[in-house]
Amino acid sequence: MTTHDIYLLSPEISMAGLAILLILVDLVVSRKSILTIVAVLGLAVPLALSIVLWFDLTDQAATQMKADFGTEIVTFVVDKFSLFFKFLLVGATALVILASSEYVSKFKNFHGEFFALILFATSGMMLLASTVELITIYVSLELTALPIAALAAFMRDSRSSEAGLKFLILSAISSAVLLYGMVIIYGFTGTTVLADIATQLGGLLDGESAFGGNALLFGVILVIAGFGFKISSVPFQMWAPDVYEGSPTPVTAFLSVASKAAGFAVILRVFYIAFSAEILSVDWSAVFAVLAAVSMTFGNLVAIRQNNIKRMLGYSTIAHAGYLMVGLAAVASRTPDADAIIGPSGVLFYLSGYAITNLAAFSAVIAISNRINSDLIDSFAGMARRAPFLAGVLGFSMISLIGVPPTVGFMSKIYIFGAAVDTNLEWLAVTGMVNSVISAYYYLRVVKVMYLREPIDDAPVGSALPMKLAVMVTMAGTAFFGIYPTPLINLARSAVDVLVS
Amino acid sequence: MGLENFLIVSAVLFSIGFYGALSKRNAITVLMSIELMFNAVNLTAVALSRYVVPESLATAGQNAGQDAAQFLLTGHIFAIFIITVAAAEIALGLAIVIAIYRNSESVFVTDATQMRN
């Protein structure tokens, strides 16, 4: 470990440091509203450090900087891919903290811990985007999962603790499955470093059986199952609806955006670096294609009959995991002359679009349901008159989730389904489009209830300033990237260059 | 004592743990089953670390005058990390079980059914 290594790790270190600082501040101050300000302003530090690293990358004309702890084991890299996710995660965390500023007044105490746990989880996710070694991946994965389980159980009433227990138990089972897969891969190749796994595999694959060998097949399937849990893909989705419904709403927002982004970051990293060999990628892209089709269909069909908006968004997130996996399935080796980075860059573009849109939806839901004390879709009746701005944002984000122009949801769906068509997965693109139409039914129901139903109560629903800020930023992002997505697409494309070399 | 014995034992342990985690009613038993799964993985990791070393690294170790299996302790390090993280996981699990117990006087996961679709 050298000073240069600490410099490379500085965004994560400052993030964890900020979390510890918040706990300490909470012990000494009595006015708890200070904590929100400290948390949001403090996030500027990891953001600034990430920006410095980004420009350092371009200055040195290097694609990545490696931190090698010890002699030959590289565990951590800083490249455009990881920095892209760091920007996304810091931004999402800032918005979640802004959106929860009003919500936390529901808790009698432990405000500092709430923010600190969010920040600890974020530091784990940032590590996850940068790690290139299996042990580090596992530790960072748990660093994201454990704080989220504690956050899900944060309200300590029966629903919330039930959500926490379900998340914890299923996450622990999936971690064990993932670990078993990782250990088998380690046994197969003798190393835990992703790049070395790829080199070792080069000499080991026989090209006859699937994945070039039964042990590797077993290991990779277990790894896919473990990661599938983290991104809530069918058939590992059973935790999502209950946890989404029972958790405090800001935690649900955090879970659906940041946790999913980190999960896709590590999947891209593992599969594009360790299992990049051509005969392997054809196999795992087929697995992801099937999972994608099943996930989006299941999520959309079950979401139709939900009455609770958090639960509905929980099923919708399963469907979106399906759309995102279309990008994973679209690997270049399926077609010889395809654009090599269209699949992974589609995942990154879709993820950022989904993050902005979903945060807009959740901010509006938090603002409204916190005031009317209900998560039922029916209680949103006539919200267009009681809270015109919030209802407008919620309606707009629903339209973006369907994928209708002029929203970022439309652009990202076009891009990711285009990637599927380019790589001979036309059937998957068609499934995705049919699913988008199905999803319109339940997304538009929310809009219909808000705009066409008579209000139950005439009292206007207001919102606090940080809340308004979060809603406005996400709304503006959804609209801006819906009209002019080029900078985001270029960013995503330059970020994934390092994966496909 | 070959590698197979360790792998078979750990696969059996993992399966018992997996079955227990998915089928038991008592939350404490579920947490114990999960611990069993983690320990099965630990056993696999340590056994593989002892027996499996890639050829290129083995020669590098021999050139350095060391026994290759001792030269690389990746599996052991993996196991240490799994042990500590699993302990944190179980501690958090028990804390949540206590919270549930305070609410409902029950540690049965089948009683935790506030939410249904």
Add this chain to the structure above:
Amino acid sequence: MLDDYFRQYALLAIFAAFAVAVPTGMLLMSWMLSIMKIRPQKPSLIKQAIYECGFETLSGRWSQFNFRFYAFALIFVVFDVEVVFLFPWAASFGVMSATFGAFVLLEMVVFVGILVVGWLYAWRKGALEWS
């Protein structure tokens, strides 16, 4: 040298034999005395009661413990298991510090420092109080 090593186990065997012989001998002696009609045989309710360190038994075996024990146990387990990282660090300290210098010491200071923050937190929040 290996013989010396195994000779240590002989002590253990002697100790075990002694531990088995004493209670067996006592029971055997009592039985022989009763055969020789020296020991009187007058069973009563009090003599046949369950013996628990001189106290009367208070409740059934499956009584619940106070859940505060679990709270202490949780804190103990977390701090206890983290110590596992100290052993590989201490074992490789010499080798590592030759390459990386003071950083090796600093790492452990940071690690223990984070544990201390956690301990301070638990203390301040009253998790170490019984009430």
